Amino acid sequence: MTYCFPYLISFLIGLLAISLLLQDQKKINLPLRLSLALGIGLSISAHIIFFGFVIFDKLHRPFVLTIHFCLLALLFIGLLSRWKTFTLPKLNLRKTALEILLGLGLIVTILYVLWTQANFYPYGGWDAWSVWNFKSKFLYLGGQDWKNMFDPILWRSSQHYPLLLPLTNVWGWIFFKEPTPMIPLINSILFTFMTVALLYSGLKIFVKSTPALLAALLLVSPTTFITYATSQYCDIVIAYLLLAGLVCLILAKLNRAKVFAFLAGLFLGFLSFTKPEGTLASALIVGLSVPFFFNKNEGFSARTHPLTFLGIGLILGLLPTILFHILYAPANQTFINGLNSSTHPVTMERFKIIMLYFASELMSKKWCGLWALLFIGLLLSHGRCFKRENLLLCSFLGLYGLLTCFYYWLNTYFEIGWWLTVTLPRVLLAILPIMIFWVFYSLWGENAEEQPD
Numbered sequence: 357m358t359y360c361f362p363y364l365i366s367f368l369i370g371l372l373a374i375s376l377l378l379q380d381q382k383k384i385n386l387p388l389r390l391s392l393a394l395g396i397g398l399s400i401s402a403h404i405i406f407f408g409f410v411i412f413d414k415l416h417r418p419f420v421l422t423i424h425f426c427l428l429a430l431l432f433i434g435l436l437s438r439w440k441t442f443t444l445p446k447l448n449l450r451k452t453a454l455e456i457l458l459g460l461g462l463i464v465t466i467l468y469v470l471w472t473q474a475n476f477y478p479y480g481g482w483d484a485w486s487v488w489n490f491k492s493k494f495l496y497l498g499g500q501d502w503k504n505m506f507d508p509i510l511w512r513s514s515q516h517y518p519l520l521l522p523l524t525n526v527w528g529w530i531f532f533k534e535p536t537p538m539i540p541l542i543n544s545i546l547f548t549f550m551t552v553a554l555l556y557s558g559l560k561i562f563v564k565s566t567p568a569l570l571a572a573l574l575l576v577s578p579t580t581f582i583t584y585a586t587s588q589y590c591d592i593v594i595a596y597l598l599l600a601g602l603v604c605l606i607l608a609k610l611n612r613a614k615v616f617a618f619l620a621g622l623f624l625g626f627l628s629f630t631k632p633e634g635t636l637a638s639a640l641i642v643g644l645s646v647p648f649f650f651n652k653n654e655g656f657s658a659r660t661h662p663l664t665f666l667g668i669g670l671i672l673g674l675l676p677t678i679l680f681h682i683l684y685a686p687a688n689q690t691f692i693n694g695l696n697s698s699t700h701p702v703t704m705e706r707f708k709i710i711m712l713y714f715a716s717e718l719m720s721k722k723w724c725g726l727w728a729l730l731f732i733g734l735l736l737s738h739g740r741c742f743k744r745e746n747l748l749l750c751s752f753l754g755l756y757g758l759l760t761c762f763y764y765w766l767n768t769y770f771e772i773g774w775w776l777t778v779t780l781p782r783v784l785l786a787i788l789p790i791m792i793f794w795v796f797y798s799l800w801g802e803n804a805e806e807q808p809d
Contacts, residue, residue, distance in 0.1 A: 370397025372431035387557035399626040402523035480588030492525035511689040520629040521590045548585040551596040558603040563800040571796045580722045591782040597627040617662035618669040625673015694768035737798035749794040
């Protein structure tokens with residue numbers, strides 16, 4: 357039962373916050389609200405613990421728990437103050453009972469599959485115990501010596517990586533006397549499930565239930581996705597936050613809803629605190645959102661424009677990332693600029709290996725033909741995938757892919773074949789939910805000029 361306490365507290369914080377923010381958005385379905393609630397709650401919990409480290413230079417349980425309960429009380433009071441005007445999202449009672457039964461059955465099935473797979477690797481994969489769980493234990497057990505994890509001798513733990521996932525693990529251990537390995541396992545399952553649920557509930561706003569459900573099932577169809585997602589790596593956290601940020605941005609654009617712009621900024625700030633790939637993705641999306649939110653002959657009002665609220669949310673979510681890089685983050689010890697290095701220069705051969713490996717990985721049997729199927733889906737959309745409503749998605753995926761290839765080519769520290777083998781599948785895992793969303797939105801999405809139902 358102790359395992360439930362931290363997640364219940366975070367879920368309540370996220371649910372109350374989402375309920376307050378989306379009280380006027382009656383068309384936003386309940387599954388989407390729930391999918392966003394736990395993710396935003398866990399991210400807030402991780403940030404509270406980080407601020408505790410900044411203030412007290414150690415894990416300070418009384419501070420962490422006090423802030424959590426004060427935040428819960430403030431959100432509850434805020435909800436009560438608006439109770440007279442507060443309305444729940446509309447439900448179709450005739451369909452709701454059947455949908456609940458089918459939904460519960462599907463949820464139990466997916467969770468069972470995830471639980472079974474996660475228990476094949478109860479201590480996680482290679483980077484789980486050497487990077488993420490290693491840092492989590494340093495934060496939890498290190499006292500005022502926790503900063504020793506930035507010692508150069510521990511370079512294999514990627515000390516320059518931000519700390520969102522380790523801090524989430526620490527929050528799960530907050531009610532325990534020792535760091536039980538069950539918490540990182542539970543976190544991997546929860547973030548995987550939330551990603552699947554968010555893909556379904558986010559798409560369901562724009563497409564009918566059947567394509568949305570098919571997209572969610574397609575995501576968990578390759579055993580490769582389930583294996584990497586439940587191996588306690590940070591890439592599944594990136595996948596969730598990336599999807600959440602982009603879904604909120606699309607809703608902010610289509611509904612001219614400032615609240616979704618704020619949520620998008622918040623999720624993109626959280627995303628930047630995951631690892632360098634998340635920071636890059638966050639920066640790319642923020643940059644692309646500027647032209648995304650402007651139409652021809654459209655004026656700009658700093659007080660009402662979604663970009664303003666995107667910026668406010670981003671600043672709040674970005675603060676731990678800024679403090680981490682100013683106060684703690686060491687230089688990347690596993691980086692050699694091949695353009696300037698005489699001993700490890702960039703070569704055309706390295707570039708060819710990267711291109712060939714990308715192609716072979718996308719067509720690999722371990723993905724069960726999913727990437728090929730998605731590319732076929734883009735062709736069947738008859739150009740819809742490149743229309744204005746999809747420009748943010750296709751631009752991000754294209755630029756992110758190009759920059760990822762460039763970094764593989766530029767950083768000559770690692771032997772390229774080994775590096776691609778151990779990291780490229782996880783890069784693809786992080787963008788797979790967005791890719792599926794893009795394809796299904798292009799094939800079955802409603803007219804983007806209309807507000808979604």
